[in-house]
Amino acid sequence: MDIQNILEKTLPGLGYELVDFELTAQGTLRVFIDQPGGITVEDCATVSNHLSRVFMVEDIDYKNLEISSPGLDRPLKKAADFVRFAGEQAKIKTRLPVEGQKNFVGRIERCENDVVTLSFDGKTADIELSNIDKARLKPEFKF
Template sequence: MSVQELLDKTLPGLGYELVDYELAPNGNMRIFIDKEGGVSIDDCVNVSNHLTRLFLAEEVNYNRLEVSSPGLDRPLKKEADFERFVGQLVKVKVRLPIDGQKKFLGKIIAFENQKLTLSFDQKEVIIEFSNIDKARLEPEF
């Protein structure tokens, strides 16, 4: 079973969502988790302890494990992320330009039928989910 499959199978049972994970060339593994209401240090410790035992049993090879929250500028990767954060300010980078533009900063108006509607500079743009290269929440203070 791949690391992705292990995390997708394990984290929801613990009450967490897998936001992202990365395995660096030096063997360090970073796992970003979230849950309604946010993630505390205790949440990170509990998940880290659980995954350490799981990875040992499943013979997952890594040097160091880090578990953390995704932060205020959380990446949006799945369709459900865009649906969850309707009304929030986001930065979006697209693969193919839309009207000559590849980077957008605006509020999510809607996400339906694999299309993101974004409001920016008193305009709206519709972005196909398949054209989104990167997207992150933009913290508002």
Template sequence: MDLHEILEVTVTGLGYELVDVERSPRGRLLRVFIDKPEKHRGVDVEDCALVSDQLSRVLLVENVDYDHLEVSSPGIDRPLKKEADFERFAGSMITVKLRLPLNGRRNFSGMLQGVHDGKVRLQIDSGEVDFDLVNVDKARLVPNFDLTKSSDGLV
């Protein structure tokens, strides 16, 4: 198994979603981002500690060479990587950077309408735009700080 498969099997086996993996240039730092969609407020420190403990054991058994492991939440500007991410976050504001320009542009920001047949649909100021999911270089959620819709009532 390759590293990504090891991480995917372990993280999903614990009931979490593997969002992203980063390695430092020399591979000494391994950073793993996890999520738990059914957990409304996202993953917390206890979740990260649980996954970190399990990954440490699995990586030792699998003889993966690294010096430092970090496990964290994807953050409020969560990256969108998989087709399932683009489906799950339909209705959210996102930013997208394309690998190849579309109509002379590589950067877009707008309301994610979803994905269908490998095409992402985005509502932007000038209308709707569709682009191939394989053309997405980077996509992230735009944080929403509108507290009027929040049940927390932060003041």
């Protein structure tokens, strides 16, 4: 069984969403988790302890395991991410140009039928999920 399948099957049962993961060349496995209300240090410890045992049983090879929240600028990968964060600011980089540009910073209006509508500079752009190379929330700080 591969790491992604294990994470996708294990984390929801613990009450967490898998945001992303990476295995570095040095053997560090980083797992980014989220849940409504955010992630605490205790959440990271709980997931780390549980995954350590699961990976031992599944014979997954890694040197270090790091569990973390995705941060304020969390990546947006799935349609559900764009739906959840509608109304928020995002930075999106596309694979192919949309209306002559590949880099966007704007507000997520909606995500329907795998198309994200982003408003920026008084305009809107419809960006297909399959054309998104990278997308992250752009934190807004209100004082």
